[in-house]
Amino acid sequence: MSTNRISPDDPRLTAYALDELDPDEKKELERTLESQPEARAWIEEIRAVTNSLGSALGSESVPADSIRAAEILASPVASRRPGLLRFPYLYFVVSGLAAACFAVLLAIHDRDHAALPQAQSKDVLAEMNRPSTFKKAAAPMVSGLLANRAIQLGGAEFAARDSFFPVADAGTSTFPLHVGRESYDAVRRTLMAGRRPPRAAVQVAEMINAFSYSWPEPKAGEAFVSVLEESSAPWNPAHRLVRVGLRATGPEGLHVADDARVQVTFNPKRVGAWRLIGFNRDRPAAGVAGSAGEPMFGGAPVTVLYELVPPVAVPDRDAAPELLTLELRYRLSGDDSESLAAWSLPAAETRFADSSADMKFIAAVAAFGIGLQGTDPTISIARPTLITWADQSATSPERAEFLDLVRGAENLRR
């Protein structure tokens, strides 16, 4: 029908690509699109442009923090809590400091609830509010702790986004060898009920580890297998996405090793900065090396995702080819000596589109989870694009169910 033809200037095309149409408008447009293949192609092109826009704008620099919470809290506001304040200025400053200090304590002393003396906590806050001094010695640790943890204050939950660490400040990373899947179960139930899960319920690392992935055949005598894969990051083609998988071989449930610790070392010639995706709450130390050893059991795999930013300088010709190395230190059960297993990932320029089905699926799960959290606009992928990735890699009933969840995740109630 010629009256229904869509012109390339029709704003509904972009609204459709961005999933901004009401369900009725959407159905109507889809009916028209059936008879107009060129308009479907425009939508694909628009989608590609909007993805690039998200990547480019998402990586635009953010000004350094220059506003201190204490200043705001100390400002005289007439309408604030009338008749209550006896020492308003002092109250604002102390409570502001206490709140900020609480956040730091929460992050640093995971199990230790002892309070720091006030003088010390002031220093912590001063450090927190001064980006320039932040770069020094303990800075990556503290900023990582703050960034990698949902700060639960005043009854409200704020899932912070995963921060990048410059390789110059933090050249190694570690991650936990056991990641649960409870978060995915909760997210799944909430989505099935047509509701948007609360931010703090969404743990992207647990969502990723709720699915099974393929593993190489273990070589004879090797206690562990690993998977290392890299491609461009689909939300920012200038960045690299790396998945790291580790699994103890041996029969399911068999106690394979003790005191297992993992360390990822980035090649500074090829990596400028890195972040571990999806650990914003559970494991404050996930970003930095040196966690306590864990036991490892057969058949209990872990998969994590890193996003890498290339260095400013183009690597010279004789730079070592690897992007990163993965080392696992452990003691085999019943053996006192420490063993070391190591793998390296050579840099390649694989495009995300050419990556494995597992990689696409993991990226889809991560981007979907981060979208549900709504805290990291640098990882923002339109739902139709997610559906495409998950669809290409929906190789099991669990994955097909995930695809249905993504498809159904519009018009969610909070």
Next chain:
Amino acid sequence: MTNDSQNHEKDAFISVAVERHQGALLRYAARLLHGDADRARDAVQDTFIRLMAQPRAEVEDHLVEWLFTVCRHRTLDFLRKDARMTPLDPIAAERVSNPEPLPGSGMERRETSAAIMALIDRLPRNQQEVIRLKFQNGFSYKEISRITSLSVGNVGFLIHTAVTRLRRELATQPD
């Protein structure tokens, strides 16, 4: 709940809001204020002070949208004061009519973002603003409409116009 614990919660709420949102707000305000970082800071600081005066329950479920809306009003106040003295925004007109040369050929993938940023810089300012609100800050059309006081249809039109132009410009760039 006692008043004391309510106040404590409110302070914690403000502290976390300052910590989490100032970066994005400073970036947004500085853009609107033609890169004036000092006044951007003033606008964002005012925004948080206004947040203190606001009952938490009224803003909590749309906090980020609220912050951007108030921040935008503050920056427009600054621009209006300027306009009394100088004609508003001659830079924008210049940018649109006198574009810089397009980035060269043979771009590496790493440079794609830079090329897109250069193209965005050449868009009219109102398109740049909604594009940033959408793709940098992740707001929906409806939220952008409430932040900017434009209609949802108008927001959709501006975003589509900008995206269409970028699509054409990217398609004509040598690869």
